[in-house]
Amino acid sequence: MTPEDIARYRAETQGVKHVLHFNNAGSSLTPDPVHNTVVAHLERERQIGGYEAKDEAASRMQAFYSEASGLIGAAPDEIAYVENATRAWDMAFYSLPLKEGDVILTAQAEYSSNYLAYLQMAKRKGVVIEVVPDDNQGQLDVAALKRMITARTRLISITHIPTHGGLINPAAEIGKVARSAGVPFLLDACQSVGQLDVNVEEIGCDMLSATGRKFLRGPRGTGFLYVKRELANRLEPVFVDLHSADWPEDNEYTLAPGALRFENWECYYAGKLGLAEAIRYARSIGLKEIEQRVLGLAKLLREELSKLRGVTLTDTGTRQSGIVTFVKQGHAAETIKMALRAQGINVSVSSGDRARFDLLKRGYHDVVRASVHYYNTEDEIARFIRAIGEFK
Numbered sequence: 323m324t325p326e327d328i329a330r331y332r333a334e335t336q337g338v339k340h341v342l343h344f345n346n347a348g349s350s351l352t353p354d355p356v357h358n359t360v361v362a363h364l365e366r367e368r369q370i371g372g373y374e375a376k377d378e379a380a381s382r383m384q385a386f387y388s389e390a391s392g393l394i395g396a397a398p399d400e401i402a403y404v405e406n407a408t409r410a411w412d413m414a415f416y417s418l419p420l421k422e423g424d425v426i427l428t429a430q431a432e433y434s435s436n437y438l439a440y441l442q443m444a445k446r447k448g449v450v451i452e453v454v455p456d457d458n459q460g461q462l463d464v465a466a467l468k469r470m471i472t473a474r475t476r477l478i479s480i481t482h483i484p485t486h487g488g489l490i491n492p493a494a495e496i497g498k499v500a501r502s503a504g505v506p507f508l509l510d511a512c513q514s515v516g517q518l519d520v521n522v523e524e525i526g527c528d529m530l531s532a533t534g535r536k537f538l539r540g541p542r543g544t545g546f547l548y549v550k551r552e553l554a555n556r557l558e559p560v561f562v563d564l565h566s567a568d569w570p571e572d573n574e575y576t577l578a579p580g581a582l583r584f585e586n587w588e589c590y591y592a593g594k595l596g597l598a599e600a601i602r603y604a605r606s607i608g609l610k611e612i613e614q615r616v617l618g619l620a621k622l623l624r625e626e627l628s629k630l631r632g633v634t635l636t637d638t639g640t641r642q643s644g645i646v647t648f649v650k651q652g653h654a655a656e657t658i659k660m661a662l663r664a665q666g667i668n669v670s671v672s673s674g675d676r677a678r679f680d681l682l683k684r685g686y687h688d689v690v691r692a693s694v695h696y697y698n699t700e701d702e703i704a705r706f707i708r709a710i711g712e713f714k
């Protein structure tokens with residue numbers, strides 16, 4: 323990615339004129355083509371009616387599936403458009419035929435909502451949750467995962483990049499274990515899709531959930547689910563409606579083929595077009611290029627932060643993502659966030675209460691999360707470092 327490329331991406335990102343945005347893991351700044359696509363569709367809905375605008379855009383709506391599948395190396399019928407990553411993940415997870423005694427293997431850095439779903443299934447059906455320990459680098463210990471697989475293991479469910487730290491879990495190695503054991507593998511790729519070059523074949527996952535607004539730079543309220551065709555066709559979705567199923571006889575229904583059965587009828591159509599555009603935009607830049615730039619900027623940010631007195635980096639893992647987390651002695655993370663916001667600098671706070679087996683276990687209640695994207699610059703990092711240095 324050349325300086326000219328970055329200048330062009332910034333020229334197409336109006337937000338960079340107003341804020342220093344290190345909250346791409348929260349919700350990124352949308353580029354102009356995405357914003358314009360959403361607004362144009364809303365305008366057509368206003369002018370000619372929602373159903374009519376949808377019909378008019380039918381082929382562009384359909385292109386969403388080829389864009390999303392092309393992004394992750396899947397087929398278009400393996401993609402469902404869902405309103406966010408949580409519901410996408412839920413549609414897969416709650417559709418699995420789990421029963422009493424079945425074991426779910428997950429990781430210490432698992433996303434909190436996913437873990438709550440495991441707890442609910444443990445309460446409802448008596449499934450057993452087993453948390454695979456981390457290795458000494460803080461990533462999932464693949465050898466331990468292998469040892470923990472038994473005849474009762476029904477699911478391996480892992481978050482690729484946690485919401486609360488720089489770790490990149492070794493998804494492809496986990497996929498190898500899952501495949502050789504014949505256990506379905508559900509990957510929460512909410513923070514990795516759009517940031518890394520994610521390919522479902524290379525990873526070997528059977529289901530994957532993603533969101534629109536984070537590293538894909540799409541609209542809020544959009545996401546998608548991937549389910550491998552053979553598995554999708556075997557799964558009974560947790561909900562059915564007139565979109566995911568037909569009603570051919572009084573007492574019968576037939577499910578839509580492939581991942582379509584995980585969708586529902588009404589959805590945010592402007593968002594669907596906007597997400598398709600966001601994916602097109604990312605693919606036109608190149609996911610490998612994006613990954614290289616994001617990881618390089620994050621590395622620089624970590625190096626510079628580590629030089630500041632009183633700052634402790636809290637990221638783990640051998641490979642680290644564009645999410646950079648830290649604490650500064652004597653200053654609550656929330657205070658830092660709000661003081662930065664007053665200067666036009668955006669970050670988030672990640673809470674240990676939502677990462678009980680990771681942050682909390684390591685003694686962190688709140689950490690500052692600064693997440694970079696390819697359109698951020700070295701100058702922005704320098705300004706950020708000065709701002710953090712001001713907290714004495």
Ligand SMILES: Cc1ncc(COP(=O)(O)O)c(C=O)c1O
Nearest residue numbers: 406407408433484485510512533
């Ligand atoms: C790892 C991870 N999974 C899932 C989610 C949920 O995504 P959404 O808000 O789109 O449902 C998040 C959001 O922060 C996340 O970081």
